Amino acid sequence: MDDRSTQPVPALKDRSLLTDKAYVAGRWLGAVDDRTITVTDPFDGSVIARVPDLGVEVVRQAIDAAALAQAEWARRSAKERAAVLRRWYELIVENAEDLAQILTAEQGKPLGEAKGEILSNAAYLEWFGEEAKRIDGDIIPGPNRNQRIMVLKQPVGVCAAITPWNFPNGMITRKAGPALAAGCSMILKPAAQTPLSAFALAVLAERAGVPAGVFSVITGEARPIGMEFCHNPKVAKITFTGSTGVGRWLMKEAADGIKRLSLELGGNAPFIVFDDADIDAAVEGAMISKFRNAGQTCVCANRIYVQETVAEAFTARLLEKVSAITLGRGTQAGVSQGPLIDDRAVAKMEEHVSDALAKGGRILAGGKRSALGGTFFEPTVMSGITQDMKVAKEETFAPLAPIITFRDEDEVIAMANDSEFGLASYFYARDLGRVWRVAEALEAGMVGVNTGMLANEMAPFGGVKQSGMGREGSSYGIEGFLELKYVAVAGI
Ligand SMILES: NC(=O)C1=CN([C@@H]2O[C@H](COP(=O)(O)OP(=O)(O)OC[C@H]3O[C@@H](n4cnc5c(N)ncnc54)[C@H](O)[C@@H]3O)[C@@H](O)[C@H]2O)C=CC1
Numbered sequence: 001m002d003d004r005s006t007q008p009v010p011a012l013k014d015r016s017l018l019t020d021k022a023y024v025a026g027r028w029l030g031a032v033d034d035r036t037i038t039v040t041d042p043f044d045g046s047v048i049a050r051v052p053d054l055g056v057e058v059v060r061q062a063i064d065a066a067a068l069a070q071a072e073w074a075r076r077s078a079k080e081r082a083a084v085l086r087r088w089y090e091l092i093v094e095n096a097e098d099l100a101q102i103l104t105a106e107q108g109k110p111l112g113e114a115k116g117e118i119l120s121n122a123a124y125l126e127w128f129g130e131e132a133k134r135i136d137g138d139i140i141p142g143p144n145r146n147q148r149i150m151v152l153k154q155p156v157g158v159c160a161a162i163t164p165w166n167f168p169n170g171m172i173t174r175k176a177g178p179a180l181a182a183g184c185s186m187i188l189k190p191a192a193q194t195p196l197s198a199f200a201l202a203v204l205a206e207r208a209g210v211p212a213g214v215f216s217v218i219t220g221e222a223r224p225i226g227m228e229f230c231h232n233p234k235v236a237k238i239t240f241t242g243s244t245g246v247g248r249w250l251m252k253e254a255a256d257g258i259k260r261l262s263l264e265l266g267g268n269a270p271f272i273v274f275d276d277a278d279i280d281a282a283v284e285g286a287m288i289s290k291f292r293n294a295g296q297t298c299v300c301a302n303r304i305y306v307q308e309t310v311a312e313a314f315t316a317r318l319l320e321k322v323s324a325i326t327l328g329r330g331t332q333a334g335v336s337q338g339p340l341i342d343d344r345a346v347a348k349m350e351e352h353v354s355d356a357l358a359k360g361g362r363i364l365a366g367g368k369r370s371a372l373g374g375t376f377f378e379p380t381v382m383s384g385i386t387q388d389m390k391v392a393k394e395e396t397f398a399p400l401a402p403i404i405t406f407r408d409e410d411e412v413i414a415m416a417n418d419s420e421f422g423l424a425s426y427f428y429a430r431d432l433g434r435v436w437r438v439a440e441a442l443e444a445g446m447v448g449v450n451t452g453m454l455a456n457e458m459a460p461f462g463g464v465k466q467s468g469m470g471r472e473g474s475s476y477g478i479e480g481f482l483e484l485k486y487v488a489v490a491g492i
Pocket residue numbers: 162163164165166189190191192222223224225226227241242243244246247249264265266267297298395397
């Protein structure tokens with residue numbers, strides 16, 4: 001059952017969370033000269049808000065305020081910073097229902113997924129608040145009896161964050177957590193498609209006691225803001241989640257000032273099912289990894305490799321699960337797939353399907369736009385996929401499950417690693433030797449063994465090759481917001 005019933009902008013318990021104002025240095029800013037950016041509901045293209053299209057002058061004001069506020073914020077004790085982050089976390093959890101309604105209204109994902117994103121990523125605030133108290137240095141024996149070596153860890157300073165539309169809430173707390181825990185301040189530019197979630201988080205940050213200037217949210221044209229982030233000498237670090245193309249542009253522009261960079265970029269995850277896998281578990285993992293957020297995640301299974309001897313059984317069970325996916329508005333009960341974010345996303349999906357068909361691929365399920373219209377696309381499974389097809393070379397970022405069969409380990413490792421990307425990878429197997437061999441051989445920052453879900457606040461999330469640099473989550477995740485200072489103490 002696919003549902004196209006219409007619904008007004010959600011009724012919230014706390015209407016003050018839904019604001020169309022940017023948050024700059026503790027002040028709520030409306031549009032200037034009526035310059036705005038329109039926010040639409042991807043379900044039907046209806047306008048849900050107009051947010052300020054702020055110019056570079058305001059960005060500079062936010063950066064100046066962030067620099068001033070950061071000095072005082074860093075002087076606070078780790079326990080004080082931890083308490084504020086903990087409170088922000090608690091407020092997000094208390095308001096998760098409303099935050100999910102706002103998120104689904106602007107991004108389209110089912111409410112359950114929205115709430116899951118919010119809660120699982122709020123945990124980064126809790127986790128890094130605790131990590132603030134563990135930012136230890138070192139005392140190292142000196143080169144002679146009269147000297148000692150000290151190593152201090154200090155915050156890098158003002159951080160600029162740029163986040164994508166596919167996780168409009170989670171990608172923000174995942175960055176703000178370690179940054180503020182380390183004693184940094186942050187100016188955030190959210191995606192133009194999904195700013196309301198960012199504003200709502202700022203409302204709660206203010207309530208939690210995050211000082212004015214420590215966390216600002218600005219909306220406006222991406223490139224000029226990006227240029228200001230990259231060239232303003234007060235910005236010490238840029239943390240970005242989004243496409244590899246934009247990540248590459250940021251690296252080039254930030255090179256002039258030798259900015260610190262954390263980049264979570266595109267992926268092309270292989271998902272491998274070996275003949276000794278638990279097939280039911282592999283199907284469950286493929287459903288999560290492929291179809292979460294309508295396939296619009298950087299860690300989605302982009303290529304599904306199945307060993308020849310189990311291909312028929314795996315494919316049959318996958319098709320059963322895919323047939324149960326229900327498309328519709330994310331706020332409707334029972335809906336498990338929302339619309340794609342925009343027409344560009346639909347066009348890329350159609351391009352990958354048609355290219356695969358032209359090169360010998362076969363459609364087993366879906367394969368066309370949904371009867372719901374708009375940017376809805378049927379969840380699609382294809383077989384007969386080969387490495388030369390676009391779907392194997394490029395990130396689809398849509399609900400397309402391409403099945404490629406293989407004979408043995410060596411063949412599938414070579415195919416899996418044949419990509420410039422290296423973010424997530426997955427495989428299902430139960431032989432201990434195979435688990436070690438394949439986990440070590442895959443060229444990826446993350447390997448899911450018998451699981452299709454990787455992200456949590458305790459794990460180092462990130463990629464290799466052209467999928468980025470740095471890690472988010474785990475105790476590794478705070479290092480990118482700290483600088484080491486070596487202090488040589490002599491005359492002892
Ligand atoms: N690694 C990851 O976690 C993610 C990767 N992606 C990748 O991004 C692509 C689609 O997502 P999009 O949001 O369209 O990616 P995108 O890279 O175009 O946009 C991401 C963010 O960067 C901003 N941006 C774009 N150009 C900019 C510039 N010149 N200066 C400053 N900011 C700029 C956008 O406004 C948005 O806030 C997909 O190919 C996907 O692979 C998207 C989301 C997450």
